[in-house]
Amino acid sequence: MSRIVLDPTGERRPAERSITPRPATLDGQVVGLLDISKLRGDVFLDRIEERLGQLGVTTRRFRKPTFTKPAPVDLRHEIATTCTMVIEALAD
Secondary structure (H helix, E strand, O other), X not given: OOOOOOOOOOOOOOOOOOOOOOOOOXXXXXXXXXXXXXXXXXXXXXXXXXXXXXXXXXXXXXXXXXXXXXXXXXXXXXXXXXXOEEEXXXXX
């Protein structure tokens, strides 16, 4: 199955990326919850965190300084080195 992922950063030539396979189970996963600082994104992540907690899944919360720019390198590095997957909140 082929999927097209649109990149909103305005690149003239979008980078090609492959989709990472989903794990068969959430057991042992550390899920990063990334709030991009848009209005009510935290509300969405609060609910996701609650549901994942009920399943016994470990979560870590992160927040971008602003939704208008990509996440800082140090934040991306922290997420990449401490989490096995990420859910990003895009809300208004």
